[in-house]
Amino acid sequence: MKKILVANRGEIAIRVMRTAKKMGIKTVAVYSTADRNAPHVRYADEAVLIGEAPSNQSYLLGDKIIAVSKSLNVDAIHPGYGFLSENPDFAEACEENNITFIGPRSKAIRIMGSKLAAKDAVKEYNIPMVPGIDEAITDVKKAKDIAKSIGYPILIKASAGGGGKGMRVVEKEADLESQMNRAISEATSAFGDGSVFIEKYVTSPRHIEIQVMADAHGNVIHLFERECSIQRRHQKVVEEAPSSVLTPELREQMGEAAIKVAKACDYVGAGTVEFLLDDDKNFYFLEMNTRLQVEHPVTELVTGTDLVELQIKVARGETLPIKQEDLNIEGHALELRVYAEDPLNDFLPSVGRLDIYKLPVGKGIRVDNGFEEGMDIPIYYDPMLSKLITFGSTREEAIQLMIKAIRAYKIEGIQTTLPFGAFVCEHEAFRSGDFDTHFVKKYYSKEALKAKHKDEAKIAALIAVKHYMEEQNKLRLPNN
Numbered sequence: 001m002k003k004i005l006v007a008n009r010g011e012i013a014i015r016v017m018r019t020a021k022k023m024g025i026k027t028v029a030v031y032s033t034a035d036r037n038a039p040h041v042r043y044a045d046e047a048v049l050i051g052e053a054p055s056n057q058s059y060l061l062g063d064k065i066i067a068v069s070k071s072l073n074v075d076a077i078h079p080g081y082g083f084l085s086e087n088p089d090f091a092e093a094c095e096e097n098n099i100t101f102i103g104p105r106s107k108a109i110r111i112m113g114s115k116l117a118a119k120d121a122v123k124e125y126n127i128p129m130v131p132g133i134d135e136a137i138t139d140v141k142k143a144k145d146i147a148k149s150i151g152y153p154i155l156i157k158a159s160a161g162g163g164g165k166g167m168r169v170v171e172k173e174a175d176l177e178s179q180m181n182r183a184i185s186e187a188t189s190a191f192g193d194g195s196v197f198i199e200k201y202v203t204s205p206r207h208i209e210i211q212v213m214a215d216a217h218g219n220v221i222h223l224f225e226r227e228c229s230i231q232r233r234h235q236k237v238v239e240e241a242p243s244s245v246l247t248p249e250l251r252e253q254m255g256e257a258a259i260k261v262a263k264a265c266d267y268v269g270a271g272t273v274e275f276l277l278d279d280d281k282n283f284y285f286l287e288m289n290t291r292l293q294v295e296h297p298v299t300e301l302v303t304g305t306d307l308v309e310l311q312i313k314v315a316r317g318e319t320l321p322i323k324q325e326d327l328n329i330e331g332h333a334l335e336l337r338v339y340a341e342d343p344l345n346d347f348l349p350s351v352g353r354l355d356i357y358k359l360p361v362g363k364g365i366r367v368d369n370g371f372e373e374g375m376d377i378p379i380y381y382d383p384m385l386s387k388l389i390t391f392g393s394t395r396e397e398a399i400q401l402m403i404k405a406i407r408a409y410k411i412e413g414i415q416t417t418l419p420f421g422a423f424v425c426e427h428e429a430f431r432s433g434d435f436d437t438h439f440v441k442k443y444y445s446k447e448a449l450k451a452k453h454k455d456e457a458k459i460a461a462l463i464a465v466k467h468y469m470e471e472q473n474k475l476r477l478p479n480n
């Protein structure tokens, strides 16, 4: 493998190219007209303009990207996350054109793209799943019977859904029919597939996911968990590894279950198996993401691995260079997603120019970044600017480092979620480790953030006054 094309943009394009360069592999960037001056374009050995700003005219054009790959003698395509990364037709088109898709085979992507197909694939493997049904349901009477036997509240989910789209909580039988009809019509218009199914609603779960890695020779390992419960409207905000609630026994059980999920679909490459953990620490398999995830760096830091390097090695057909027993968790890592969104204005995208943009640096601080000072933020794509990642020997140390790094990160010209990140890191519920997926809804409001700012301004003013008085006193002191 001599040349890799990265079919993505921003921080993840740069992240992938960094490892390719380290391995002596040439890199090709693709870009849209909106990204002419983007850092990922300059970072690559070669770069090709593939279309207009909207992603359906550029980063989503699989055929065009394959044509570019062929003309530049590209050996493999890394899709990053989002865009074409979980598109089985694209993976298949790569396979047919003799270009290595750095990811699982199309079959695994297809199975895991459907929640019902995923449930079906793993059913012989004894993996804990939330009580519910494993087939699409349209008959309301049947749905009522099932809901009664599971017990309310229940959750209606779209089989083709993702990121919480098409989910509806039903508290009582009287609401079931209308909610079910809504879920079906929503799923039909959003995904072109109206299949919905029913699960028991787990009311205050934690979201814990397991990183897996598989080679093409049947070896599968897990690289422990990431805790991703701190999210806002299904958008993750802070992720960490390890989770403060898993015991070594539970960690091993979840890891084993994740490996079985990967084996159930003949998985190859990096993947993530999502679980819910309830109050009694029962875990349930939810779904599998068949890509490298945004939050992969926290796993890299606590396991001392380079997940992109492992992806490339297994894509070249190599045997996994590490065994399960070689792996252990050392230290604690946190990741904060930094978005160009205004936390004081309903997290609306904050457009404009990065007048000042200075990254924090230092031991234990990693920033996976896709932007630089002077750039305009394109409105066409996800507004994530970077990921701020800290690593310490303990959770407390990683949190302190994160607060310090947020303060040292200088951004002017636009609003960002940095203050929101500080709010989370300084919150008692976060620090104690006692939180669930409702953290943001429960504790965050713009008033709470403003109040925190006010207190900080007051303290800063008091310190300044105290300092001033001390200086005055010194001046008045007689010489001795």
Ligand code: MV4
Pocket: 130, 155, 162, 163, 164, 165, 199, 200, 201, 202, 203, 205, 206, 207, 228, 229, 231, 234, 274, 276, 286, 287, 437
């Ligand atoms: C659930 C659930 C409670 N009970 N399933 C949301 C996204 C999708 N991946 C699955 N999700 C959920 N499924 C049952 N049976 C609660 C959620 C959920 C959630 C899960 C993970 C992280 C954040 C979440 C926020 C709200 C709801």
